[in-house]
Amino acid sequence: MNNKKFKILAVPYIVWMLIFTIIPLALILVFAFTDRNAEGFRFTFDNIQFAARYLPVLIKSVYFATVATIICLVVAYPLAYIMSKMRLNHQRTMVMLVMLPMWMNFLLRTYAWMSILETNSGFLNRFLSIFNIGPVHIMYTQAAVILGMVYNYIPYMILPLYTIMIKIDNRLIEAAQDLGCNTYSVFRKVIIPLSFPGITSGITMTFVPAVSTFVISQLLGGPKNNLIGDLIESHFVSGGEYNPYYGSAISLLLMVVVFICIGIFNQFDNEEMEETLK
Amino acid sequence: MENNVIVSLKDIVVKYDGEQVLKNISLDIHDKEFITLLGPSGCGKTTTLRIIGGFVTPDSGEVFFDGKKINDIPPYKRQVNTVFQKYALFPHLNVYENIAFGLRLKKVPEKEINTRVLEMLELVNLSSFGRRNVDYLSGGQQQRVAIARALINHPRMLLLDEPLGALDLQLRKEMQIELKKIQQALKITFIYVTHDQEEALTMSDRVVVMNGGIINQIGTPQDIYNEPVNAFVAKFIGESNIIHGIMHADYDVEFASKRFKCLDKGFNKMELVDVVIRPEDITVCAPTDETINGTVETVTFKGVHYEIIVDSFGFKWKIHSTKSAKQGDFIGMNFTPDDIHIMKKSDSSPKFNMISGEATVNE
Ligand SMILES: Nc1ncnc2c1ncn2[C@@H]1O[C@H](COP(=O)(O)OP(=O)(O)OP(=O)(O)O)[C@@H](O)[C@H]1O
Ligand SMILES: [Mg+2]
Numbered sequence: 001m002n003n004k005k006f007k008i009l010a011v012p013y014i015v016w017m018l019i020f021t022i023i024p025l026a027l028i029l030v031f032a033f034t035d036r037n038a039e040g041f042r043f044t045f046d047n048i049q050f051a052a053r054y055l056p057v058l059i060k061s062v063y064f065a066t067v068a069t070i071i072c073l074v075v076a077y078p079l080a081y082i083m084s085k086m087r088l089n090h091q092r093t094m095v096m097l098v099m100l101p102m103w104m105n106f107l108l109r110t111y112a113w114m115s116i117l118e119t120n121s122g123f124l125n126r127f128l129s130i131f132n133i134g135p136v137h138i139m140y141t142q143a144a145v146i147l148g149m150v151y152n153y154i155p156y157m158i159l160p161l162y163t164i165m166i167k168i169d170n171r172l173i174e175a176a177q178d179l180g181c182n183t184y185s186v187f188r189k190v191i192i193p194l195s196f197p198g199i200t201s202g203i204t205m206t207f208v209p210a211v212s213t214f215v216i217s218q219l220l221g222g223p224k225n226n227l228i229g230d231l232i233e234s235h236f237v238s239g240g241e242y243n244p245y246y247g248s249a250i251s252l253l254l255m256v257v258v259f260i261c262i263g264i265f266n267q268f269d270n271e272e273m274e275e276t277l278k
Numbered sequence: 279m280e281n282n283v284i285v286s287l288k289d290i291v292v293k294y295d296g297e298q299v300l301k302n303i304s305l306d307i308h309d310k311e312f313i314t315l316l317g318p319s320g321c322g323k324t325t326t327l328r329i330i331g332g333f334v335t336p337d338s339g340e341v342f343f344d345g346k347k348i349n350d351i352p353p354y355k356r357q358v359n360t361v362f363q364k365y366a367l368f369p370h371l372n373v374y375e376n377i378a379f380g381l382r383l384k385k386v387p388e389k390e391i392n393t394r395v396l397e398m399l400e401l402v403n404l405s406s407f408g409r410r411n412v413d414y415l416s417g418g419q420q421q422r423v424a425i426a427r428a429l430i431n432h433p434r435m436l437l438l439d440e441p442l443g444a445l446d447l448q449l450r451k452e453m454q455i456e457l458k459k460i461q462q463a464l465k466i467t468f469i470y471v472t473h474d475q476e477e478a479l480t481m482s483d484r485v486v487v488m489n490g491g492i493i494n495q496i497g498t499p500q501d502i503y504n505e506p507v508n509a510f511v512a513k514f515i516g517e518s519n520i521i522h523g524i525m526h527a528d529y530d531v532e533f534a535s536k537r538f539k540c541l542d543k544g545f546n547k548m549e550l551v552d553v554v555i556r557p558e559d560i561t562v563c564a565p566t567d568e569t570i571n572g573t574v575e576t577v578t579f580k581g582v583h584y585e586i587i588v589d590s591f592g593f594k595w596k597i598h599s600t601k602s603a604k605q606g607d608f609i610g611m612n613f614t615p616d617d618i619h620i621m622k623k624s625d626s627s628p629k630f631n632m633i634s635g636e637a638t639v640n641e
Contacts, residue, residue, distance in 0.1 A: 175366040176379075177352070180431070181354055
């Protein structure tokens with residue numbers, strides 16, 4: 001009814017977004033296309049050209065993030081379904097357990113993984129050596145990086161899936177069984193289509209942070225597994241390669257790639273949706 | 279009748295959290311009949327239906343379909359379809375696709391699906407609604423989609439769980455007739471659940487009256503209404519006056535401190551019984567020594583009849599009559615031996631409260 005009041009309520013949010021979203025984006029845009037020399041700022045494409053040299057790293061990051069997202073989805077989907085069918089107090093415990101790691105600093109957790117995976121003295125290999133297996137070399141491989149990503153971002157996959165699944169009415173599942181669905185077709189015809197919004201937001205919420213992963217990749221993957229996030233970081237921290245112009249250009253490139261990925265994904269998503277409706 | 283039993287329940291027990299919600303239910307359902315499970319909320323009607331549908335496995339007892347035990351057959355392999363209590367239409371599918379659901383699973387050719395869905399839409403009067411989103415349908419329309427979605431699979435048996443519960447009176451009456459017509463046209467067995475006794479009496483070939491997880495009586499609507507087996511059934515099916523009585527001998531009963539002739543026999547001498555008299559079987563007359571007499575307390579116009587409450591020594595008699603009476607008048611109540619129904623005392627017999635004179639029934 002009272003539209004004006006609502007508009008006033010929106011003001012703080014708009015100001016917030018202006019300061020912390022729009023302005024930084026604008027700054028990145030400006031930095032990415034400018035350079036600074038004795039005469040001051042000038043417009044240039046050099047930064048972008050420079051960033052383009054890192055295309056292979058970018059592709060690698062997208063590849064890692066895609067693999068990690070798929071693993072997250074495959075692991076999280078059944079878990080979210082099982083959680084949604086548990087008794088209510090068990091559900092709460094499970095949600096807590098899923099979120100618990102998020103309360104700890106991710107650096108700490110990554111160091112913990114390092115000491116688990118360590119080739120010579122890690123927990124894993126010490127455990128395996130009891131059975132005369134190993135040592136396995138996981139540390140400083142691609143697998144270690146993907147493991148780190150899955151471990152870190154899987155809550156962002158589980159929670160949206162779980163949230164959507166508890167809303168699926170059990171009677172719909174019974175209705176489907178009544179009309180001739182076995183367990184497999186109940187999933188295909190009812191549960192998956194109805195949990196699509198959860199799948200979409202889960203994938204987005206996992207893929208986007210995964211593709212810009214940094215530190216985790218350095219610590220678990222070593223220098224040869226540096227990802228685009230690490231590159232950006234190195235251009236913004238002082239010392240070393242400090243150069244916010246290059247950094248911004250790489251960031252911009254990453255953003256464009258993320259947009260394209262999500263665009264492709266949504267396209268695929270719509271088709272999939274129509275397919276399952278048949 | 280024996281050989282055309284389609285579903286048979288034998289000594290079914292279902293427990294939830296250690297509590298028995300079905301206590302030894304046995305029931306034979308005949309092919310092509312319209313049978314109704316009737317009883318108050320929580321008496322186990324839905325649970326009984328879910329056993330037949332395959333959604334509940336009994337803790338003990340056996341379920342037979344066409345003479346074959348089906349206790350462990352999952353729902354999707356049973357020749358039974360259900361119209362659920364709240365319809366449970368698929369929100370991600372439109373009306374057409376909801377109805378086509380079962381046929382698509384069976385991989386029926388597209389052309390046949392199309393003709394059968396259109397046929398069903400016609401049957402339930404929704405021909406122009408195929409492309410509609412199910413969320414935007416009215417209650418009655420959703421209901422009809424649910425029926426079409428079940429019937430398109432040509433089930434041997436349709437289970438309907440209070441399908442008209444959410445509809446207004448007018449629509450409910452229309453749908454009752456509609457459903458009965460469909461059942462007769464398609465010649466399939468309907469198992470219908472309701473707690474509305476009028477609905478049960480008008481639609482069914484047979485009625486199963488349930489209370490507290492047990493079956494009280496199975497019979498035709500006429501049987502159940504005219505010869506209720508106990509006070510609970512009498513009270514639940516239609517309105518009735520239920521009063522304590524004593525059988526002095528066969529055909530001789532005492533109640534309200536008077537002796538009456540009746541048509542019942544086979545009770546012990548001086549056995550305590552429940553006496554049931556329907557309000558519409560009582561006529562108002564001049565008070566005499568032979569009649570039960572009392573003072574007219576209230577008169578309410580109910581449309582087709584007047585409801586007259588008469589106070590006789592603390593017991594409130596209910597009379598349905600097309601003729602009115604004057605409040606405060608001292609009148610007599612007349613009924614024939616045929617109108618007196620004698621039944622054995624049971625757990626659900628009224629506890630007669632001498633002070634208020636109200637007879638109450640445990641439900
Ligand atoms: N899944 C369940 N878990 C625990 N108790 C249940 C469950 N399902 C039913 N009950 C209990 O079993 C009893 C019978 O339930 P049921 O649903 O069969 O009743 P109903 O006759 O269909 O009632 P209504 O007319 O209200 O639908 C109730 O007391 C109910 O609380
Ligand atoms: Mg019910």
